[in-house]
Amino acid sequence: MSGTPRTVTLWRPVGPQELTLIEESGSRAFPPRLPDQPIFYPVLTQEYAAKIARDWNVPASGAGYVTRFEVREDFLRAYSPQPAGGRDHLEYWIPAGELPAFNDAIVGEIVVVQSFP
Template sequence: MSRKTTTLWRPTGPEELALVEASGWTAWPPRLPEQPIFYPVLDEDYAVRIARDWNVPASGSGHVTRFEVDTEFLERYPVRQVGGETILELWVPAEELDEFNAHIVGRIEVVREFR
């Protein structure tokens, strides 16, 4: 029996993307001290807007990644609406990121790039 997964997206800059690549495309890197929360998003369009409108000016490129996570595991994180109807995020405390990574199913893939 295969487990049910949920598709998540993550807008990311080049430094974080290099760390994901170094993991073999299987894990997100630990948060920095000023990053207490890891926040994947639930809508590709929202991830595109962050990658294009925030990551590109901040670091020269922005990337939209897509990945699958075990749905049952994700139930512990309430969906946060942080703007309009499609501005939805999960807030994963930094100290839970290793456990979150263990519930990623398959590989993290880059689906869009902006420069």
């Protein structure tokens, strides 16, 4: 058996400030949540992430980005995908206090796969 863990590909829409913090981590971790953000929500499809980046991040901060990353499958078993406004809009709800453990479960780098200036 190989020592490589099984992973799940997830996406996260981010604005410019969050992207800067991700880059400052060496593209290995998402930044801590703000006090008014009790949940970290990575999403299950690139299309859903792009919709959020384009429709929410661009108006709020002038740009939006879609990141892609791999998370250990064994870590995600503790969570169930949650519908968010449609059956094609699924996301994991990771409590803010569990974000450090989530970051530890990321395999490889967080990469930008789309941008909306």
